[in-house]
Amino acid sequence: MVVEEEEEEEEEVTETVAPQEPKAPKIWPDLATEHRLECQKRVDTIREVFQDDDEEFDPTMVSEYAEEIFEYMSELEERMMPKADYMDSQSELTWDMRVTLVDWLLQVHLRYHMLPETLWIAINIIDRFLSDRTVSVVKLQLVGITAIFIAAKYEEILAPSVDEFVFMTEEGFTKDEILKGERIILQALDFQISHYCSPYNWMRRISKADDYDLQTRTLSKFLIEVTLIDSRFLRAKSSLVAAVGMYSARTMLGGDWNESFVYYSGYTEDELFQGHQFIVEKMAERSFHKLALYKKYANKKFLKASTFAVKWSRAHVAGVGGVENTMLDADLV
Structure with missing residues (x-):
């Protein structure tokens, strides 16, 4: 995309302050209040009983401060949307x-x-x-x-x-x-740049649920980048984007969303399914393979994640079976 130089005098980057419009509902998933409370109750219940002994003895996980750190990040992610x-x-x-x-x-x-x-x-x-x-x-x-x-x-x-x-x-x-x-x-932006926490901050934590599985992690990296070109995800917090990416990767690779994933992500399957559908719809578009995003992840370095995911999505949308449990070729690393 190239913009030709204008012969006129240099303009400002911006022209006028955008008028204040009524805000659309900012954060999804769009769940009924009662259903949302049920999901949160399930998350709270799992967090009360779930224990991670490995994290307690791993100094790099700073388990003593992890809860406070992620609470603070949760506050920041809404402010930076x-x-x-x-x-x-x-x-x-x-x-x-x-x-x-x-x-x-x-x-x-x-x-x-x-x-x-x-x-x-x-x-x-x-x-x-x-x-x-x-x-x-x-x-x-x-x-x-x-x-x-x-x-x-x-x-x-x-x-x-x-x-x-x-x-x-x-x-x-x-x-x-x-x-x-x-x-x-x-x-x-009042110089508020570093306040933003990307989905990678949460993905690193969620990945602990499957012991940092290479295929799931690589595929989920591609899937969360798909959200960058879908404006519907502007209503999603970074933590939700990360969870949707991991959930979609697990679904495509034949895995489930067990209590360990709920514990580390803070989201239940019901809260993630809508985002998963959005990603599948986007990848099933006929022109998706023309994007640089697709070409980037079609490389062996990324286990040809985009090739696999697009094939899975198009088969899923078309109602064709036999693709759900197809694994990425680990030999392509």
Whole structure:
């Protein structure tokens, strides 16, 4: 995606403050109050009786503080969520444009071998910024490249220089434009960048339920990245996205969602099924294989996770059996 240079005088990254619109229900799953309380009661019951002896004797798990840490992260994840319906306030942008931007940023992220958290922080910056400001279509790529530039500063040990990001836009924007955009975005977000906790923070904990199974973990990484291009997941907390990814991976690989997974994730199967359906629907789309996301995870390095998941999803949607228990080829590592 390349934006041609404008001959007119340089514009601001943003034009006007987006009008305040009534907020859509922010967080799902959409369960009836009584059903939601039943799910929470089951989680609480499991947490009261479930014991993890290994965690108690593993100093790296800091079991003495784990509960307080994740309680604090739970508070942060709601505070750092964007408006789920922010596109209604954008006069020139569409959800399809966001998909194109995210898929392009994934290529930039892959090109410089950046950490997974860098991509997630960048997308969160974009969504929260667009929740607050109206952006013209010609400046959307500038917002995207500036967001990943900011995220890289927070996460990477050796972050790419601003000149390298200019190169990735094929010089569609100048160094000064990116630096100016950085100031505007940081001020708009009140410099609250590191407060965001990506799904990876929760996935690492949930993975303990199956002793960090390689196939499940690799597949779930792909599945949670699928949520980045589905605007319906803007209503989902990071912890829920991580749980949905793990649940979907377990389902595709023929596993179950036992008490151990409920304990570490904090979600029951009823709370995750809707998100699982969303992911399956997205991967079953005919054009999904054209995305850079699909091509990234079709690599042997990732056990060809996208190839397997898309095949499973399309067979599932078509009602064709015989794919549910197909395992990824571990020899492809």
